[in-house]
Amino acid sequence: MSQTITTSIQSVFLEQVRNRLSDKISFVDKLAELLNVSRDSAYRRIRGETVLSLDEAKKLCDHYGVSLDALMAPSINTTLFHHRAMSTTYTLDMWLHSVGTNLQYISSCEHKHMTFSARDMPTFQHFRLPELSAFKMFFWLKTVIKDPDYSSLLYKLEAIPSHIQQAAHKLWLLYATVPSIEIWSEEAINETLKQIGYYHECRFFADKQQAISLCNRLIDLIMIIKTEARLGKKSDGAEYQLYVNELLIANNTVLACMENQRIVYINYNTLNLLTTHEKSFCDKTESYLNNLIKNSILISNSAEKERNKFFNKMKARIEDFKNKINATQGLL
Amino acid sequence: MGSSTSTTDIQSSFLGQIRNKIGDSISFADELAELLNVSRDSAYRRIRGETVLSLDEVKKLYDQYGLSIDAIMSPNSNMVSINHKTIDFHYSVKEWLNSLIQNLELAKSSKDLELIFACKDLPVFNYFRFPEMAAFKLFVWSKSIIQDPQYEHSIYSPDIMPREIMADAARAWSLYSSVASTEIWSDEVVNSTIKQIEFYYECGFFSHRNQVTGLYDCILEIIKLSRAEASEGKKSEGGSFELYQNEILIPDNTIYARIQGQQVVFINYNTMDTLTTHQKSFCAKTKVYVTNLIKNSALISATAEKERNRFFNKLEEKITTSINRLP
Numbered sequence: 001m002s003q004t005i006t007t008s009i010q011s012v013f014l015e016q017v018r019n020r021l022s023d024k025i026s027f028v029d030k031l032a033e034l035l036n037v038s039r040d041s042a043y044r045r046i047r048g049e050t051v052l053s054l055d056e057a058k059k060l061c062d063h064y065g066v067s068l069d070a071l072m073a074p075s076i077n078t079t080l081f082h083h084r085a086m087s088t089t090y091t092l093d094m095w096l097h098s099v100g101t102n103l104q105y106i107s108s109c110e111h112k113h114m115t116f117s118a119r120d121m122p123t124f125q126h127f128r129l130p131e132l133s134a135f136k137m138f139f140w141l142k143t144v145i146k147d148p149d150y151s152s153l154l155y156k157l158e159a160i161p162s163h164i165q166q167a168a169h170k171l172w173l174l175y176a177t178v179p180s181i182e183i184w185s186e187e188a189i190n191e192t193l194k195q196i197g198y199y200h201e202c203r204f205f206a207d208k209q210q211a212i213s214l215c216n217r218l219i220d221l222i223m224i225i226k227t228e229a230r231l232g233k234k235s236d237g238a239e240y241q242l243y244v245n246e247l248l249i250a251n252n253t254v255l256a257c258m259e260n261q262r263i264v265y266i267n268y269n270t271l272n273l274l275t276t277h278e279k280s281f282c283d284k285t286e287s288y289l290n291n292l293i294k295n296s297i298l299i300s301n302s303a304e305k306e307r308n309k310f311f312n313k314m315k316a317r318i319e320d321f322k323n324k325i326n327a328t329q330g331l332l
Numbered sequence: 333m334g335s336s337t338s339t340t341d342i343q344s345s346f347l348g349q350i351r352n353k354i355g356d357s358i359s360f361a362d363e364l365a366e367l368l369n370v371s372r373d374s375a376y377r378r379i380r381g382e383t384v385l386s387l388d389e390v391k392k393l394y395d396q397y398g399l400s401i402d403a404i405m406s407p408n409s410n411m412v413s414i415n416h417k418t419i420d421f422h423y424s425v426k427e428w429l430n431s432l433i434q435n436l437e438l439a440k441s442s443k444d445l446e447l448i449f450a451c452k453d454l455p456v457f458n459y460f461r462f463p464e465m466a467a468f469k470l471f472v473w474s475k476s477i478i479q480d481p482q483y484e485h486s487i488y489s490p491d492i493m494p495r496e497i498m499a500d501a502a503r504a505w506s507l508y509s510s511v512a513s514t515e516i517w518s519d520e521v522v523n524s525t526i527k528q529i530e531f532y533y534e535c536g537f538f539s540h541r542n543q544v545t546g547l548y549d550c551i552l553e554i555i556k557l558s559r560a561e562a563s564e565g566k567k568s569e570g571g572s573f574e575l576y577q578n579e580i581l582i583p584d585n586t587i588y589a590r591i592q593g594q595q596v597v598f599i600n601y602n603t604m605d606t607l608t609t610h611q612k613s614f615c616a617k618t619k620v621y622v623t624n625l626i627k628n629s630a631l632i633s634a635t636a637e638k639e640r641n642r643f644f645n646k647l648e649e650k651i652t653t654s655i656n657r658l659p
Binding site: 008009010013051052053054055057058061062065067068069070071072073077078079080081082083084085087119120139143144145146185187190191194195197198246247248251252253266268269270272274281284285288291295 | 341342343346384385386387388390391394395400401402403405406409410411412413414415416417418450452476477479518520523524527528530531579580581582583584586599600601602603605607614617618620621624627628
């Protein structure tokens with residue numbers, strides 16, 4: 001059943017695979033090995049004399065991260081993303097470890113930079129203060145992914161094992177070494193306030209002092225960030241630029257740029273991370289972020305008045321929220 | 333060579349999905365023979381996995397039926413193939429609206445439909461109920477996000493957008509309103525539009541203060557209509573409407589849909605872009621996410637009058653606060 005018609009898409013596909021190989025490796029040998037066929041059969045596939053089956057195509061796609069959809073419809077922009085979603089099976093521990101590996105890599109590069117468009121305050125920032133860090137993680141486990149181990153627990157710092165706390169704190173330390181631009185709006189604290197309010201109403205705090213104390217830590221955190229914005233430096237000394245955006249409350253998107261490489265991380269619906277290296281997607285994200293910056297005000301290193309207005313507004317909102325909690329009756 | 337029955341699992345699931353899609357009324361072998369321009373016998377051999385489909389043949393079927401091959405090949409992989417539509421000069425607001433309309437029409441014609449919106453912002457269709465509001469949203473996107481040079485020096489006016497685009501927007505609203513949906517809103521859903529109005533006002537992109545108050549009136553009217561629809565459990569064009577109030581998270585605008593038995597997830601990215609995927613495990617994880625979100629949310633349509641009114645009152649307060657802040 002040998003078909004001798006050269007299938008054009010097959011040759012385009014194999015060419016794409018060949019491009020992912022380093023020059024040192026023989027394409028035919030690699031193909032023969034991956035498809036578990038003879039060298040001769042591999043040649044016939046390359047020459048288009050033997051039809052490549054979908055199952056064989058899959059082996060190559062899996063190995064080299066090539067998208068067949070993109071091949072079928074080049075006009076439609078299909079991008080392959082790596083997807084990590086925290087769940088009861090892909091645990092917080094694994095998630096932190098995996099993000100840590102990424103940050104470690106970025107941090108180890110000589111030239112590195114991250115642009116963070118942050119609808120919520122960048123997660124790493126919360127990991128600076130143990131109380132906030134524990135609360136965020138407790139909330140994810142108990143309420144978002146509904147881990148059964150947490151279903152009947154009330155919030156307390158100790159509910160999060162110390163090795164997890166340390167792993168989270170390490171993410172902040174790594175992030176602090178990378179020169180960054182962050183783009184926020186004053187809405188960046190809304191989600192955390194909502195979550196504190198929700199736990200207060202559900203009585204998932206042992207007493208309302210816990211809620212008050214979390215609000216105080218949140219104020220501490222934005223005051224620390226305010227100082228860093230004034231200096232234009234993160235705690236580790238890496239350059240820090242903070243922009244305020246009033247027009248668009250964006251997604252949580254990160255563009256990381258290293259020597260010869262760019263990576264986009266989309267942090268969507270809290271605990272999902274979509275990652276891609278693909279050039280055209282990185283290009284588009286970069287131009288979107290540049291446009292966002294054009295519509296924003298730089299409040300680090302300059303613009304003292306704007307900076308104070310911005311942080312004071314958030315602080316006032318947290319104080320306001322705290323007073324509301326304080327005014328609720330009784331201990332709870 | 334080339335014929336093997338042992339290595340065609342994906343071929344058979346690919347053809348199987350096409351068979352499901354065309355339904356029973358047409359002979360699958362005939363359809364396949366015609367599309368691939370082969371004999372009926374050869375078509376059968378492909379169905380039985382005795383002949384390997386070439387990638388060129390796969391493409392013909394792909395073009396005809398639009399099934400994602402990546403999704404079929406790797407239903408459970410961590411690698412997700414996502415279709416990315418960017419709104420720019422090449423893919424304009426007009427095309428964006430057309431693709432919305434197409435998807436809604438498909439949803440409307442589907443017998444077995446599940447449509448869940450997890451909303452950071454009010455589903456955009458709601459703004460298309462009123463021409464001046466529709467014009468404002470479309471103008472902001474064109475001017476500030478796409479940065480269409482045509483609008484670089486323009487300021488807002490209700491007739492700033494071309495008439496056919498306005499007609500498409502109105503059509504998108506009426507289709508959306510006729511389709512059943514489950515929606516999860518938080519009290520933040522109007523924030524970004526309020527911000528846009530305030531920003532444009534401060535930038536002097538309105539010719540008169542009346543325009544601003546006019547837009548606020550529109551939003552108040554939209555909230556009023558939505559409140560009534562939630563109370564009925566039905567949208568004005570007849571689509572059933574299940575509304576949940578979410579107090580715990582601000583999701584990214586996400587739509588989970590099951591249309592004609594096929595799952596799809598749309599994620600709103602960078603304001604106007606859309607990420608779309610059919611991959612099974614990704615869709616399944618998104619379903620778990622929205623289901624968990626619903627568990628933490630209160631149903632406020634057709635029931636819970638007190639909660640519903642508190643929720644909509646809060647949205648209204650946000651608008652009036654912003655009106656009072658106007659210089």
